[in-house]
Amino acid sequence: MQESSLRHAEEINSYLKALRHDLREHERLxxxxxxxxxxxxxxxxxxxxxxxxxxxxxxxxxDRCSVFILDRERGELWSHVAHGEEEIRxxxxxxxxxxxxxTGKVINIPDAYSDVRFNPNIDxxxxxxxxxxxxxxxxxxMGEIIGVFQAINKFQGAFIREDEELLDAISAIAATQIExxxxxxxxxxxxxxxxETLASTIDARDPLTAGHSKRIALYADELAKVLxxxxxxREILRISALLHDYGKIAVREAILTKDGRLTEEEFKHIQNxxxxxxxxxxxxxxxxxxxxxxxxxxxxHERIDGTGYxxxxxxxxxxxxxxxxxxxxxxxxxxxxxxxxxxxxxxQVIDILIQGSGSHFxxxxxxxxxxxxxxxxxxxxxxxYVEQLDPDDLTFMSKFDIVDLLAAQHNSKxxxxxxxxxxxxxxxxxxDYLHDRL
Amino acid sequence: MQESSLRHAEEINSYLKALRHDLREHERLxxxxxxxxxxxxxxxxxxxxxxxxxxxxxxxxxDRCSVFILDRERGELWSHVAHGEEEIRxxxxxxxxxxxxxTGKVINIPDAYSDVRFNPNIDxxxxxxxxxxxxxxxxxxMGEIIGVFQAINKFQGAFIREDEELLDAISAIAATQIExxxxxxxxxxxxxxxxETLASTIDARDPLTAGHSKRIALYADELAKVLxxxxxxREILRISALLHDYGKIAVREAILTKDGRLTEEEFKHIQNxxxxxxxxxxxxxxxxxxxxxxxxxxxxHERIDGTGYxxxxxxxxxxxxxxxxxxxxxxxxxxxxxxxxxxxxxxQVIDILIQGSGSHFxxxxxxxxxxxxxxxxxxxxxxxYVEQLDPDDLTFMSKFDIVDLLAAQHNSKxxxxxxxxxxxxxxxxxxDYLHDRL
Numbered sequence: 001m002q003e004s005s006l007r008h009a010e011e012i013n014s015y016l017k018a019l020r021h022d023l024r025e026h027e028r029l030x031x032x033x034x035x036x037x038x039x040x041x042x043x044x045x046x047x048x049x050x051x052x053x054x055x056x057x058x059x060x061x062x063d064r065c066s067v068f069i070l071d072r073e074r075g076e077l078w079s080h081v082a083h084g085e086e087e088i089r090x091x092x093x094x095x096x097x098x099x100x101x102x103t104g105k106v107i108n109i110p111d112a113y114s115d116v117r118f119n120p121n122i123d124x125x126x127x128x129x130x131x132x133x134x135x136x137x138x139x140x141x142m143g144e145i146i147g148v149f150q151a152i153n154k155f156q157g158a159f160i161r162e163d164e165e166l167l168d169a170i171s172a173i174a175a176t177q178i179e180x181x182x183x184x185x186x187x188x189x190x191x192x193x194x195x196e197t198l199a200s201t202i203d204a205r206d207p208l209t210a211g212h213s214k215r216i217a218l219y220a221d222e223l224a225k226v227l228x229x230x231x232x233x234r235e236i237l238r239i240s241a242l243l244h245d246y247g248k249i250a251v252r253e254a255i256l257t258k259d260g261r262l263t264e265e266e267f268k269h270i271q272n273x274x275x276x277x278x279x280x281x282x283x284x285x286x287x288x289x290x291x292x293x294x295x296x297x298x299x300x301h302e303r304i305d306g307t308g309y310x311x312x313x314x315x316x317x318x319x320x321x322x323x324x325x326x327x328x329x330x331x332x333x334x335x336x337x338x339x340x341x342x343x344x345x346x347x348q349v350i351d352i353l354i355q356g357s358g359s360h361f362x363x364x365x366x367x368x369x370x371x372x373x374x375x376x377x378x379x380x381x382x383x384x385y386v387e388q389l390d391p392d393d394l395t396f397m398s399k400f401d402i403v404d405l406l407a408a409q410h411n412s413k414x415x416x417x418x419x420x421x422x423x424x425x426x427x428x429x430x431x432d433y434l435h436d437r438l
Numbered sequence: 439m440q441e442s443s444l445r446h447a448e449e450i451n452s453y454l455k456a457l458r459h460d461l462r463e464h465e466r467l468x469x470x471x472x473x474x475x476x477x478x479x480x481x482x483x484x485x486x487x488x489x490x491x492x493x494x495x496x497x498x499x500x501d502r503c504s505v506f507i508l509d510r511e512r513g514e515l516w517s518h519v520a521h522g523e524e525e526i527r528x529x530x531x532x533x534x535x536x537x538x539x540x541t542g543k544v545i546n547i548p549d550a551y552s553d554v555r556f557n558p559n560i561d562x563x564x565x566x567x568x569x570x571x572x573x574x575x576x577x578x579x580m581g582e583i584i585g586v587f588q589a590i591n592k593f594q595g596a597f598i599r600e601d602e603e604l605l606d607a608i609s610a611i612a613a614t615q616i617e618x619x620x621x622x623x624x625x626x627x628x629x630x631x632x633x634e635t636l637a638s639t640i641d642a643r644d645p646l647t648a649g650h651s652k653r654i655a656l657y658a659d660e661l662a663k664v665l666x667x668x669x670x671x672r673e674i675l676r677i678s679a680l681l682h683d684y685g686k687i688a689v690r691e692a693i694l695t696k697d698g699r700l701t702e703e704e705f706k707h708i709q710n711x712x713x714x715x716x717x718x719x720x721x722x723x724x725x726x727x728x729x730x731x732x733x734x735x736x737x738x739h740e741r742i743d744g745t746g747y748x749x750x751x752x753x754x755x756x757x758x759x760x761x762x763x764x765x766x767x768x769x770x771x772x773x774x775x776x777x778x779x780x781x782x783x784x785x786q787v788i789d790i791l792i793q794g795s796g797s798h799f800x801x802x803x804x805x806x807x808x809x810x811x812x813x814x815x816x817x818x819x820x821x822x823y824v825e826q827l828d829p830d831d832l833t834f835m836s837k838f839d840i841v842d843l844l845a846a847q848h849n850s851k852x853x854x855x856x857x858x859x860x861x862x863x864x865x866x867x868x869x870d871y872l873h874d875r876l
Contacts, residue, residue: 008446015453022460029467036474040614041579043621141479176478183481184622186725191629193723198636201687201718249639253691280639285631287624 028166031059036173045181049080052174056151059170060134060163063153067138068097069178070147077101077148095119097148100135104145106168109133110158134159136167138175146175199242202249206256209245211383212332217241218380219328220321222372223365232289237321239290240297244325247276247298274298275310292319300325305359315362323362327353327369330360335381337431343381346429347409350402370402374421377402378428388433393424466604469497474611483619487518490612494589497608498572498601501591505576506535507616508585515539515586533557535586538573542583544606547571548596572597574605576613584613637680640687644694647683649821650770655679656818657766658759660810661803670727675759677728678735682763685714685736712736713748730757738763743797753800761800765791765807768798773819775869781819784867785847788840808840812859815840816866826871831862 035055042048053065068077070092077097078089092101099117100107112118112130123130131153138147149171151159199213220241224234248256251273255266262270278298286293299322302308304315334349343349350370357363375397379386400408400421408418427433473493480486487505494503506515508530515535516527530539537555538545550556550568561568569591576585587609589597637651658679662672686694689711693704700708716736724731737760740746742753772787781787788808795801812835817824838846838859846856865871 005442008450012446012449012453015450019453019456019460022464026460026464026467029464029471033467033471033474036471036478037611037614040474040478040611040618043618173475173478176475180478180481180618180622184618184625187622187625187629189723190725190728191625191632193721194629194632194636197718197721198632200721201684205687246639249687250642280635283631283635283638285627287628290628 028169031166032169032173035059035170039174039177042177043181043184045178045185046080048177048181052170052178056149056167056170059166060151060159061155062134062151062159063155065152066150067174067178068148068150070101070145096133096135097150100137100148101145104137106136106164107133108135108159108164132158134163134167136164136171138171138178140175140179146179149174195239195242198246202245205248205253208257208336212336213242213245215332215336215380215383216244216325216328218383219331219372220324222376222380223324223328223368226368226371233321236290236292236296237324240293240321241325241328243281243293244277244297244300244329245273246280247273247278249280250276271301271309274301278310292321295319296321296325300329302326303360304362308360318362320362323365327361327365330356331369335429342430346425347406350406370406372401373398374400374402374405374425378425382428382431385434389428390433393428396420396424466607469604470607470611473497473608477612477615480615481619481622483616483623484518486615486619490608490616494587494605494608497604498589498597499593500572500589500597501593503590504588505612505616506586506588508539508583534571534573535588538575538586539583542575544574544602545571546597546602570596572601572605574602574609576609576616578613578617584617587612633677633680636684640683643686643691646695646774650774651680651683653770653774653818653821654682654763654766656821657769657810658762660814660818661762661766661806664806664809671759674728674730674734675762678731678759679763679766681719681731682715682735682738682767683711684718685711685716687718688714709739709747712739716748730759733757734759734763738767740764741798742800746798756800758800761803765799765803768794769807773867780868784863785844788844808844810839811836812838812840812843812863816863820866820869823872827866828871831866834858834862 038055039048039051042051049067049069052067056065057063066079068079070077071089075092076089077092077094078087080087090098092098096107096109096117096119107117109115109118110132112133113120118130118133120130122128134149134151134154136149137145138149140146149167151163151167154163196214199217200211203209203212203214217238220237221234224237229237251270255262255269258266275298278294281294281297284294296319298310299313299318302311302313302318302322303326304318304323306312306314331349331353334344334352335346337343353361353366353369357366375394378389378394378397382389405421405425408415408421411418476493477486477490480489487507490505491503495501504517506517508515509527513530514527515530515532516525518525528536530536534545534547534555534557545555547553547556548570550571551558556568556571558568560566572587572589572592574587575583576587578584587605589601589605592601634652637655638649641647641650641652655676658675659672662675667675689708693700693707696704713736716732719732719735722732734757736748737751737756740749740751740756740760741764742756742761744750744752769787769791772782772790773784775781791799791804791807795804813832814836816827816832816835820827843859843863846853846859849856
């Protein structure tokens with residue numbers, strides 16, 4: 001009986017052991033499936049990388065995790081948010097991550113400071129103390145290494161064999177989704193640069209408007225930020241702004257670039273351009289989010305009193321984003337330098353916007369425009385010379401908006417800060433700083 | 439002792455049961471993880487749908503599987519490859535799939551012909567015999583139904599509870615990836631239509647070249663098909679063809695549309711357009727696959743004897759895809775109708791290509807061009823009137839290429855088929871068919 005009991009006990013023990021193993025394996029699979037389904041939902045590369053790093057930190061129970069992406073063209077590894085901060089880049093053969101790229105093998109270092117492959121310089125710079133590291137290659141479906149996972153400082157003890165296997169399994173899942181996100185991002189970049197190229201080629205047809213479409217997009221985006229518009233609205237606005245004058249491609253060059261006064265007929269021909277913009281942009285198969293672009297882009301010459309063109313829409317009939325374009329469009333036209341003259345005086349420009357408030361422009365957007373910080377205005381105005389702007393001046397101007405500038409104008413005799421503000425802003429607005437360097 | 443043995447036996451039994459359950463659950467998780475990792479690798483929507491349907495068929499051990507995608511805008515369900523054939527579309531409330539969309543619930547029908555929701559008409563049309571059906575909604579991360587899974591004819595018996603659960607789990611995984619693929623596809627569509635719009639606006643500046651960029655892209659693609667170029671090469675060629683004249687935006691309109699003979703200086707100015715094309719396209723952040731587009735597009739006026747422009751490249755210095763553009767460009771220019779005249783005679787056009795072979799053109803591509811089927815040529819030539827082409831004529835012409843047509847020309851007195859070929863082709867080429875309808 002004793003023997004039989006013993007046998008039973010052994011059997012039960014072995015069943016229990018198998019069960020425990022299965023359960024562990026089971027938990028692992030559940031975890032992987034959870035991670036796969038979580039990360040497959042994110043197609044924006046930077047968000048995806050943060051998500052992956054957060055998941056890995058939690059799964060491996062460690063303090064930090066970085067994902068380094070291999071840029072084969074430049075022979076570099078980069079990380080968007082290594083340690084949750086800005087992008088870092090380094091030659092693809094350096095450090096632990098470089099070792100992983102070179103060997104294609106997992107590296108598990110239980111004690112960083114006793115391992116020659118570890119470079120303690122970063123710790124020295126950051127004050128962080130690395131104890132242990134687990135690094136694994138990330139491979140795509142073709143088996144090519146596309147990046148490296150690096151987990152640092154396991155909370156309890158060092159990384160174990162099971163962690164290595166887990167990280168390896170996660171790597172495969174992550175690599176696929178990172179490649180998907182890269183594909184998507186590259187396509188978006190191509191689209192964006194195509195739109196920008198279009199915009200600049202249109203502007204280039206008329207030397208007087210060079211850079212106009214880019215600037216109107218930047219001003220409109222500043223307005224969008226003042227108004228806390230959503231990312232999606234900002235994107236619609238940006239594309240609409242860049243393409244708002246595309247219809248000018250159908251305007252006869254002789255009229256577009258005519259030096260003297262336009263005849264009434266010529267003026268009418270030019271006034272067709274928003275309508276051309278609409279017709280052309282409607283041929284583009286915009287995604288659902290960008291469906292409104294043709295209408296918004298084509299309504300930048302409407303006026304809230306209904307006297308605008310091409311459709312003579314009134315106030316609430318005009319898309320709000322077109323109202324933003326109207327303000328930005330006029331502001332840029334008036335503040336653009338000409339070959340033969342400097343910009344219109346700033347106070348006069350603002351006065352024109354205020355005078356047009358309620359007839360040409362929706363007052364709400366003119367008021368919002370006045371809340372744009374002065375450093376932003378100067379950066380856009382002087383886009384071509386942006387490296388020549390004094391960083392201290394920009395920091396100073398970033399504390400004030402147009403409302404402050406107008407107030408300073410009235411108070412310039414009394415306050416030192418007001419004087420300084422006027423002096424610095426005018427230096428850039430009147431382009432005196434360029435003479436400084438000549 | 440008996441009692442104790444019994445207790446042991448019961449315990450062991452219950453352990454075994456638990457173990458079996460775990461193992462089954464374990465297999466299920468492994469399967470789901472495998473499916474997740476397989477389908478996450480596919481970003482092309484049509485391939486993805488086929489892949490998902492294949493996986494489900496195998497996992498559920500059934501004869502057929504369809505994925506219906508919900509098109510909310512049109513209120514329709516569609517399937518790319520239902521039953522492995524062409525796209526079908528129907529109102530989103532119809533059939534079993536419509537029930538699933540309306541109720542959001544899984545439908546498991548063990549005997550189709552005894553269920554009122556089943557519509558036997560499709561079986562009648564196709565001769566297929568549906569026995570049992572399992573249909574489940576596909577939901578995205580927001581819980582919205584984006585489509586319906588439909589599995590038909592389980593190999594052994596009907597679908598069971600476990601199949602339902604499995605399909606439900608796969609649905610969630612599939613929905614995410616389908617949305618990713620749709621996102622990617624929509625972006626691609628927007629990009630493509632933007633490029634096409636660009637191309638047509640450029641062509642529109644000069645009435646003589648209306649539609650030219652689109653046609654050169656179509657001719658080039660026919661050449662690509664004759665030469666069995668890869669999908670990627672065809673894509674590079676298509677984009678390059680559509681944008682090859684984009685530099686004309688920088689050519690002065692007065693010269694571009696001048697009626698009389700150009701002065702030497704004016705001609706030189708026009709000859710700058712490929713160089714402008716290159717400069718402009720180089721500003722676009724093309725993906726790695728499309729990096730060659732600016733160079734290929736800009737080299738369409740190079741000649742293999744080195745007398746072309748802008749760079750005077752010789753034979754092997756000219757990118758092969760540019761050599762294709764050169765042939766397609768000249769062919770389209772010569773076969774384009776003008777307001778004041780019909781097309782140049784076809785034999786004369788081909789003669790010019792052959793005469794230019796070895797000096798202007800690479801003979802390899804002229805020979806390939808002659809292998810394009812005549813129905814394809816006619817479709818592109820008469821793109822605007824494509825609905826007026828007689829399908830029977832097209833089918834007939836699809837059996838012959840330019841080589842055949844040239845041979846027919848020599849043999850027209852002897853062979854009936856040759857005569858017919860010449861008569862039909864000339865009817866379209868000389869646009870006599872348009873008079874037929876007037």
